[in-house]
Amino acid sequence: MKKLALAVALATAGVSNLSIAQESTDGPAYESWVGGFAQYYNADSEKPEPVGGLEDGRGFGAEVGFRFDPSWAIRFELSRVLIDKDDNNRSALADDGTMLGADMMYFLEDDVAYLFGGVREQSLTDSYRMASLGVGKHWNTSENWRVITEAATYYDFGQGYNEFSLKLGLAYVFGASSAPRSQPDTDGDGVYDAVDRCPDTAPGATVDATGCNIDLDGDGVINSLDQCPRTPAGVEVDARGCEFKDADGDGVVDANDECPDTPSTDQVDDKGCTLYAEEEIFVELDILFANNSSVIEDHETEMVKEFVEFMREYPNTNAVIEGHTSAVGTTEYNQMLSEKRAQAALKMLVEEYGIDPSRLSAIGYGETRLKFTENTAEAHRLNRRIEAKVEATIQEKVTR
Template structure:
């Protein structure tokens, strides 16, 4: 009986020991769930695929953040399970394998990385044994240290291509991990591809994962959930470890170097076997009708930049995107009219005006801002006034053709002279028609520019129906008429009193402006006379500004040479009358 009780007691103790031992064993085995891998060996056996990778390194995150639950399971268990499924799916190809962990099961505050397998010739059974020895997750997440250590491990493989596979939640990692990946890429070069498997969905982790992925020239990132099934895991293994043999897509790039092995026939490819897109606009060169489009430009399905107003100037170069159909444009895509004629009302300019009239007439809802830019005079303000003067001539001509006043307004601009250009250089003048909204109100006075006769009214002034400050009906004016000696441009003292009256008038009426127009007789060369007349006008202007403190922007000076005689140049008396400078200054008295 005593012997029987001893046997029974021993059996109970043995059973309890078996229970606890088997319980521990089951607990560890539960990290790796049952899995039936899809066979990918037949791809090698049929020579359809060949090995792409010669060595691989798995960095497995076992830090404390991996103890968190995700989809009802600890993340580290999911991570170990994914690596196990990859291990079970790998085909029989010669590889150097390494399994490195980050984290420390026995130390919550430690920053450690440990190689638990390799680097050594890969063996599926030994790799699985290393995975099953994992106890759990704890410690910090020094991914940067693991990448640095992995760099040294993979450097031992001196030939062939390399794969780094990081399995992590990418949470609570340092940005130094990206720098470590970049340095790894610099050291190992084009041999290296980086693949990321994310366990979880932490947003900051995703951003960090993308930064690490971008450090490598090749590779990609996936979620653990997306490669859980046997079919998806087989696809992952195929993309990472295998490549199509020979040149399966017949693009001229062998599969050992072809990153796009399924390129359709007839498509031009680059050195890596991918469809060529020289200008990186998203349209393959084979279909790209504009293969040199600058980077960043939006293109149509044919690879060409858009030209919405169909003026022949692409939108990214077009500064006037609403030019009407039929309008001639400059290199900036702006509607330009006869840029080489200073006086647009001369006969040579009329065909251009007539063409512009037809375009405006055919667009009844369009208003036009006539912008005349020039550098014919000395100051910026004078050029603006001169441009506006010529613009008014153009407007007047268009109105004689039938366009209403409220559809046309005028602005003048100054063109900066090129530095170092000789004084004799022909002045530059350009005329641009800018289509605009008929409800534009540039000075904010409540009167649309289309009917505003004073489009630059200072803010706060009350205006009339035409957008001008309120004036009495009475209009006042003064006339200036100065004569010059032959071949002279200086202002004679006998006319100082006349100039003083003009200056006093302009002070009395501060909104008044003067245009000094100077002329010559027909003696001498026409080009010389044009310069002489300009000097005469400039001297009168300078005298008014310097002696009576009239703001220079209120006076412009224009020389017309011998082109506008008022008397017969065949007589001395007539020539004397033609050597003149005139101005009519008008103003209205405020209420």
């Protein structure tokens, strides 16, 4: 017990001296902590000699630590261990005692975990000196409180015993609330030298994640999107940061232009090709007949010529020729007369103008579709007729 008391006194004095040194330094203050813990302890079954027989155990204790560097800390702990005997070994006896330890601790980046190694002085029925090695983590619960989790292995220097323990504890932190990692940033751009690909960036420059000017060639396209990062100053560039070339002036760069000779008056799509809009066009044929006649008196009127020209220009079109009469006369006679008028127009278009007969059809409606219902000579004249209409869909350029 005298040894233990002396060791604890030395540990306390060491931490006090380190704290004083901490307070006197001009640099940042790093944290210290005190804590208590419970642990599961697994003893080597060969221990103690000569009978062996120790098994699982438990313990509780206290620790004090000081972090004197962003990565390094020193820790001292004192614990009480209670180790059970193996029930299968009748000669074995349970044992209990104390364990005093000291460790150096190395904290990984962003305190994701720490590694530690040190020595232990274990006093049971016999005394054992062991090396310790383990991993742990301090979990922040508030500004000053941490949960301690830890796993450790121990190797006895004298008899080669191998043991391990698991720790769960609670620590109170004082001093600095955290131990910030200071990493050099020579050019002061906010990017650590370790990842800074442009370590001589001018002060005040806006930089990307690699520490380089966010637009090295100054073309207005940030480095991460710039496919031509060395564009000369003053050159007009496209969205890729490459020189803007548009030979036909349609607003689409040559590299993406699939129609490089588009007229400048045309609207184009994103491939640089002319945009077209569908438009419905048609032409009508309207021929009047004399009373009680199916003879077409003039075969070369402008209306006939326009109708024929349309059908020739759009060879995929078809037309239905409709024959009509006035209401004078019997219904049966008028029906027959309307069919003869429709056939007369069809025959003219086929025989005189060469229109394919498969594109034409004729139908008579008699007096069933009067255009004018008045019982006058003029109304009767206008009802004696044939009508035809042909339609086509065309693609018209969309202009600027």
